[in-house]
Amino acid sequence: MWDYSDQVKEHFFNPRNAGVLETANAVGEAGAISCGDALRLMIHIDPLTETITDAKFQTFGCGSAIASSSALTELIIGKTVDEVLRITNQDIVDFLGGLPLEKMHCSVMGYEALQAAISNFRGEQWVNDHDESALVCKCFGVDETIIERAVRINRLTTIEQISHYTKAGGGCSTCLESVEEVLVRINAAMAAEGLITAEQAYVVGATDIRALNNEARASTQSEPVVASGKTPRISPLRTARFPAKPGAASHRLTPLQRIRLIEDAVEGVRSHLKADGGDCELVDVDGDQVYVRLSGRCADCQIASATINSMRQKLHEATGLALCVIPVSRGSHP
Amino acid sequence: MRPIYLDNNATTRVDPEVVQAMLPLFTDQFGNPSSIHDFGASVGAAVKKARLQLQALIGAEFDHEITFTSGGTESDNAAILSALEVMPHRTEIVTSAVEHPAVLTLCAHLEKTRGIKVHTIPVDRHGRLDLDAYRAALTPHVAIVSIMWANNETGTIFPVAELADLAKEVGALFHTDAVQAVGKLPMDVKSVAIDMLSLSGHKVHGPKGIGALYVRRGVRFRSLVKGGHQERDRRAGTENTAGIVGFGKAAELALKFMDDQNTRVKSLRDRLEKGLLQRIPNAFVNGDLLERLPNTANIAFEYIEGEGILLLLSREGIACSSGSACSSGSLEPSHVLRAMNVPFTAAHGAIRFSFSRDNSEDDVDRVLEVMPGIVEKLRDLSPFGGRRDEVSRNFDPV
CATH class of the missing domain: 3.90.1150.10 (Aspartate Aminotransferase, domain 1)
Incomplete structure (x- = not known):
């Protein structure tokens, strides 16, 4: 079992501010159930003083994910929006007295949800839509923007660190080369800005990706390393948001366009299913969650869950969006 | 608060009777079983007894079909590597998607470093082996089939006797990792076509660091660990005598329970x-x-x-x-x-x-x-x- 700090244990066993905040006027979400952890942060911000008067969370995930969420709410209640925008995942780690290295992504999830909630309050779109930024890791739905934020805030300089902080590359590991490319680009920029030295910056080929691939598979045996809560502090990002990549804005989808795109993709999947004597219909789309109802032979198929998995893959390929496909039973509506 | 241990597929408590049986090997019976003098001979007899106890547990025809190893992982490695060595003209392995890492990691390594083709047979949603895929993978290119008797995570049992018969039809050796099954399912290996079978001491209330590999008489075998002539040249290195005696006692108790x-x-x-x-x-x-x-x-x-x-x-x-x-x-x-x-x-x-x-x-x-x-x-x-x-x-x- 993990060597969790006393604070992590305390915030897991007795989480603060868990539950639904009925009075919330801003909500931010990060993660997905398919990825193993997900956080919904609900906050109430006084519109006049822009002070966070209350915050609650709901988290699906391991002990450190729940503790990180609890810590996050404690960190932000009573602070102004400007103040909380300076909070990074490292503040969550410090508050908890350190997290095991492999669990750093739990703190990043908290940071992402907070930023999303503040953007939601301001009526802005938090740049974590995968139509804005290239999806790097399909297994965990991690895009370049999330990697860039984690690399800059935590001054990451290795591929393994990126996996620990964002999960990217931790699944099938076919994206490790893309992760490497992103790391090289960001580290070069950070070195130019004086955030890290040229020696610290990652260079192509510094890690044997093939070996890393094997290590990632075998790493379950290794002893977890506890990251010190005393990581050197760095200035927060100059802005909490990164500009979209040039040209990306033209690809921004309206909600209607997005739903049409998903509808078309589901139609494409149906032709495959019909070939096997099955069928499906699109029931609803809620954010990244696509509800479908399987029918015909698919409904009773022994490998319905495999069908759902391949559907998720096909929808992703057709739309470029990281979607979560959720089957609903006949007659029910989510 | 009384602790409740429900993780017995990870490891089991060493039975007090096992501990008692092992203690003399650390004191009076410290000899090396390879030695000709009395110090060695009495330990040699204790090792022989343990071999008979294991033979009885799995229903082997001869006690010398049992070779002691350091554990289940070594047994799995020894079985697969031996098969490739004795049948160099066969370059394929058949295994399942739900094997223990002791098998899967080795297979991935062999695929990468030696170009061995590995057929990983899928399972259905209840963990049952896809028999059509299994039959399709069996060709005269297959040196060894390695499929577990029972799965450590779900407990699902594979029909190893039938699987072994099918493997025989193409002349492949059949190995099964029986680490989780032994002591929980009655076994009679002499009556089925299994060529090699891996066992582990600590899953049956024995000590850790001791295991065994059953190799049917007549099956050619190459030792993984090279060195002295211990274990009839099948596993070099001075025997873990206390571990072996403890494993033997654990096997006797497993049969009883x-x-x-x-x-x-x-x-x-x-x-x-x-x-x-x-x-x-x-x-x-x-x-x-x-x-x-x-x-x-x-x-x-x-x-x-x-x-x-x-x-x-x-x-x-x-x-x-x-x-x-x-x-x-x-x-x-x-x-x-x-x-x-x-x-x-x-x-x-x-x-x-x-x-x-x-x-x-x-x-x-x-x-x-x-x-x-x-x-x-x-x-x-x-x-x-x-x-x-x-x-x-x-x-x-x-």
Whole structure:
């Protein structure tokens, strides 16, 4: 079992501010159930003083994910929006007295949800839509923007660190080369800005990706390393948001366009299913969650869950969006 | 608080009788069994007795078909590497998607470094082997089939006798990792076509660091560990005499308790399983309900994550394990649950309870008492908890 700090244990066993905040006027979400952890942060911000008067969370995930969420709410209640925008995942780690290295992504999830909630309050779109930024890791739905934020805030300089902080590359590991490319680009920029030295910056080929691939598979045996809560502090990002990549804005989808795109993709999947004597219909789309109802032979198929998995893959390929496909039973509506 | 140990597929408590049997090997009987003098001879006799005890447990025809090793992993490695060495013209391996890493990691390594072709046979949602894919993979190119007798995570039993017969038809050797099955299922290897079989001491209330490989008489074998002539040239290195004697005693006791495993222990497992499914909605059993080890229950609790369950159970003094990603340090759920295509809403919340003869009715009562509250607490925390009655149960068990 993990060597969790006393604070992590305390915030897991007795989480603060868990539950639904009925009075919330801003909500931010990060993660997905398919990825193993997900956080919904609900906050109430006084519109006049822009002070966070209350915050609650709901988290699906391991002990450190729940503790990180609890810590996050404690960190932000009573602070102004400007103040909380300076909070990074490292503040969550410090508050908890350190997290095991492999669990750093739990703190990043908290940071992402907070930023999303503040953007939601301001009526802005938090740049974590995968139509804005290239999806790097399909297994965990991690895009370049999330990697860039984690690399800059935590001054990451290795591929393994990126996996620990964002999960990217931790699944099938076919994206490790893309992760490497992103790391090289960001580290070069950070070195130019004086955030890290040229020696610290990652260079192509510094890690044997093939070996890393094997290590990632075998790493379950290794002893977890506890990251010190005393990581050197760095200035927060100059802005909490990164500009979209040039040209990306033209690809921004309206909600209607997005739903049409998903509808078309589901139609494409149906032709495959019909070939096997099955069928499906699109029931609803809620954010990244696509509800479908399987029918015909698919409904009773022994490998319905495999069908759902391949559907998720096909929808992703057709739309470029990281979607979560959720089957609903006949007659029910989510 | 009395601790409750329900992680017996990970390891078991060493039986006090085993400890007693081992102690003389650390004191009076310190000799080297290879020595000609009396110090060696008495230890040699003790090792011989242990070999007979193992022979009886698995129903081997001859005691010299048993070779002692350092454990299940070494036995698996020795079996597969030996087969490739004695049949150099055959360059393929057939195995399953749910094998222990002792087999899968070795196969991946051989694929990469030696160009060995590995056929990984898939399983269905109940963990049952795809027999059509298995038959299709069997060709005269296959040197060895390595398929486990029973799965460590779900307890699902594979039809190894039939699988071995099919392997024989193409002239391939058949090896089975029986580490989880031994002591839980009656065995009579002399009556089936299994060529090699791996065993481990610490899964049957014996010590750690000792295992064995059964090699049917007449099957050619090349030693993995090179050196002296111990174990009839099949495993060099001075014998772990205390471990061997302890393993022998454990094997004798396992045979004695075989009925207990399949009656009393099985009923404990069944009562826990039934009780949990009755008390907790959106929970189901992973694995083949019909062909399953009597001591193993793998239960998925939807919409929550396994590590949280383990931490809360641990606070109640209850030890078990999880197939979830977070508790192991990997980012994905176990390869077994993924191979079974367990839906992701449930794979992260799969918990394995594994019993042994040490467990009692009280243990089951205690888990049934605390588990509903633990699941409820985590579901209340989960953003998906409220959806639990609406989402389809298209994954109905059996």
